[in-house]
Amino acid sequence: MLSAYFIHLLILIGIYIILALALQLALGYSGILNLGHIAFYGLGAYTSALLALSGWPFLLCFLAGGAVAMGSAFLLSLITSKIKGDYLALVTMGFCFVIYSLMLNLDELTRGPLGLPGIPRPTIFGFSFSDNFSYLILVTIIAGLVYLIIKRITDSPFGKLLEAVRDNELAAKILGKDTFKVKTFSLALSAFFAGLAGSLYAHYITFIDPSSFSLMQIIPIASIVIVGGLASLPGTVLATVVLTLIPEALRFVGFPSSILGPMRQIIYALVLLLILIYRPKGFFGKVELE
Amino acid sequence: MFYQILVNGLIAGAIYALVAAGFSLIYSTVKFVHFAHGGVIALSAYMLYLFYSMLGLPFWLAAIVAILSGSIFGVAIDYFIYRPLRKRRASPTIILVASVSVLLLLESFNLIFFGADVKSINFLDIGTGLTLGPVIITSLQIFIVASSISLLILLFAFMKYTKMGKAMRAVADNKSVAEIVGISSERIYTWSFALGSLIAGFAAVLIALEQNIEPTMGTALMIKGFTASIIGGVESVAGGVLGAFLLGLAENLGIWWLPSSYKDAIAFVILFIFLLFRPEGILGVKKSNK
Numbered sequence: 001m002l003s004a005y006f007i008h009l010l011i012l013i014g015i016y017i018i019l020a021l022a023l024q025l026a027l028g029y030s031g032i033l034n035l036g037h038i039a040f041y042g043l044g045a046y047t048s049a050l051l052a053l054s055g056w057p058f059l060l061c062f063l064a065g066g067a068v069a070m071g072s073a074f075l076l077s078l079i080t081s082k083i084k085g086d087y088l089a090l091v092t093m094g095f096c097f098v099i100y101s102l103m104l105n106l107d108e109l110t111r112g113p114l115g116l117p118g119i120p121r122p123t124i125f126g127f128s129f130s131d132n133f134s135y136l137i138l139v140t141i142i143a144g145l146v147y148l149i150i151k152r153i154t155d156s157p158f159g160k161l162l163e164a165v166r167d168n169e170l171a172a173k174i175l176g177k178d179t180f181k182v183k184t185f186s187l188a189l190s191a192f193f194a195g196l197a198g199s200l201y202a203h204y205i206t207f208i209d210p211s212s213f214s215l216m217q218i219i220p221i222a223s224i225v226i227v228g229g230l231a232s233l234p235g236t237v238l239a240t241v242v243l244t245l246i247p248e249a250l251r252f253v254g255f256p257s258s259i260l261g262p263m264r265q266i267i268y269a270l271v272l273l274l275i276l277i278y279r280p281k282g283f284f285g286k287v288e289l290e
Numbered sequence: 291m292f293y294q295i296l297v298n299g300l301i302a303g304a305i306y307a308l309v310a311a312g313f314s315l316i317y318s319t320v321k322f323v324h325f326a327h328g329g330v331i332a333l334s335a336y337m338l339y340l341f342y343s344m345l346g347l348p349f350w351l352a353a354i355v356a357i358l359s360g361s362i363f364g365v366a367i368d369y370f371i372y373r374p375l376r377k378r379r380a381s382p383t384i385i386l387v388a389s390v391s392v393l394l395l396l397e398s399f400n401l402i403f404f405g406a407d408v409k410s411i412n413f414l415d416i417g418t419g420l421t422l423g424p425v426i427i428t429s430l431q432i433f434i435v436a437s438s439i440s441l442l443i444l445l446f447a448f449m450k451y452t453k454m455g456k457a458m459r460a461v462a463d464n465k466s467v468a469e470i471v472g473i474s475s476e477r478i479y480t481w482s483f484a485l486g487s488l489i490a491g492f493a494a495v496l497i498a499l500e501q502n503i504e505p506t507m508g509t510a511l512m513i514k515g516f517t518a519s520i521i522g523g524v525e526s527v528a529g530g531v532l533g534a535f536l537l538g539l540a541e542n543l544g545i546w547w548l549p550s551s552y553k554d555a556i557a558f559v560i561l562f563i564f565l566l567f568r569p570e571g572i573l574g575v576k577k578s579n580k
Contacts, residue, residue: 033383033387035387035390079562079566080566082566083565083566083569085381085382085383086322086323086382086383086386087565087569089383089386089387090323090386090516090561090565091562091565091566093390094558094561094562094565095562097513097554097555097558098555098558098559098562101552101554101555101558102555105549105552105555215509216390216393216394216397216509218390219390219391219394222387258405258406259401259402261401262397262398262399262401262402263398263402265394265395265397265398266395266398266399266402268391268394269391269392269394269395269398270391270395272387272388272391273371273388273391273392273395276375276380276384276387276388276391277371277374277375277378277388280378280380280384289381289383289384289387290381290383290384
């Protein structure tokens with residue numbers, strides 16, 4: 001019993017690691033304060049779920065989830081190319097809210113607040129990931145791949161360029177770098193990975209509804225990224241594990257399940273506030289959020 | 291039909307104006323986005339529910355307690371969260387992230403203490419309307435529009451003629467110069483939180499009477515109030531009020547064609563358009579250094 005619960009937690013941690021690493025790429029390495037990250041997660045989940053329900057094979061749904069999120073990030077980047085700072089944060093929040101409204105209101109497609117039940121578990125080349133243990137292996141492999149890809153990118157000269165844009169965009173421009181292209185690429189890739197995470201979530205839980213993708217869901221992910229430290233990949237992984245496990249302790253203290261959800265949110269909000277006030281670099285961060 | 295839409299827009303606008311006026315007042319002096327303003331409104335509405343419906347205080351007394359508690363919450367948020375952040379010179383973006391966390395914190399508190407179900411204050415009979423020519427309007431709605439407008443006139447008079455109002459405008463205009471002539475900006479910040487949140491408390495009472503009280507109402511109201519401020523010009527209270535009435539009309543005209551649950555999305559699409567093309571708002575002055 002405990003081990004089944006433990007596997008469930010590990011799967012969620014795996015999905016969260018992908019989501020947090022994706023935000024780390026945009027926020028930590030490129031300095032794009034994207035408070036609408038959850039929109040990409042949700043787009044990935046809905047795209048993948050809808051395609052799977054109409055009979056597409058898992059791998060295609062999975063990649064399509066990432067691709068749709070990526071496409072929307074490209075559009076978002078185009079329209080926000082001229083704004084930055086708190087205005088950018090607000091527009092990305094607005095973006096998240098518009099996507100959420102669409103999920104809620106496009107009844108014919110998304111069934112609105114009723115959500116989409118019966119999303120099939122993945123089958124890849126005839127192998128079915130129907131039990132949780134095999135799903136855990138799938139999530140672990142994908143999370144590992146995402147980690148390696150992001151590490152590869154951020155260690156490369158291009159990664160240094162991203163950090164240069166984050167630290168001093170004007171200087172990067174003076175050196176002849178197309179900073180808009182750099183930021184668009186970073187946001188699009190970040191959205192792609194977030195979309196993949198959404199797809200994994202949808203096929204794991206097998207049911208999605210708009211409430212999982214509301215604006216406020218950004219707070220847990222932002223807490224993880226900022227607590228772990230900006231531009232630190234190991235920090236992000238560690239923070240995901242710790243911050244996902246802490247609220248679970250409440251379950252064993254014996255709180256009723258109706259207040260577990262809000263308690264979890266209170267913990268994330270408090271952690272984020274405390275870290276912003278007392279340790280803005282997080283635990284392994286190289287830079288401060290600006 | 292058209293006149294009814296106009297009147298509905300006016301009623302919605304009056305409520306948004308109260309949200310936006312408090313928000314803009316705070317923004318004009320402190321210069322960061324106090325997103326938790328919506329949380330203060332929600333919490334004040336729950337205070338009215340607590341004192342009137344649960345503890346059985348007379349309505350007017352409970353309303354006064356709710357309005358005052360709004361002011362206290364606002365000042366407390368400033369004192370415990372924003373002031374430490376200001377001390378370590380956090381950027382407006384960080385404070386925005388902190389304020390979104392505070393909003394989530396307040397929402398979660400409401401959920402834990404008052405439950406997820408919708409509450410209503412049954413003080414006035416809102417079912418029957420008066421027929422005035424082509425439109426139907428309830429006496430409460432007339433009261434809302436009238437009191438909203440009188441409160442806003444009072445606020446303008448306060449800002450224009452009292453010493454405190456003048457000091458607030460001085461800090462809003464140029465903080466350094468205001469400090470040189472001996473105005474303590476920290477003190478003015480506290481006062482603008484006190485006054486802005488007092489208006490939030492007043493808005494909470496009217497909203498509690500007209501609509502229902504639910505844990506997530508803060509976010510929904512804040513999106514409206516904020517959008518209104520951006521439309522009109524975030525730096526001025528007058529702009530916020532103008533934007534609020536325009537938004538109320540736009541939404542009510544919009545749901546002529548669209549399902550009514552798209553109301554929120556309409557607000558955000560308008561917000562997008564303004565942030566992208568005229569971030570200084572209708573009444574705002576374009577700043578060359580931005």
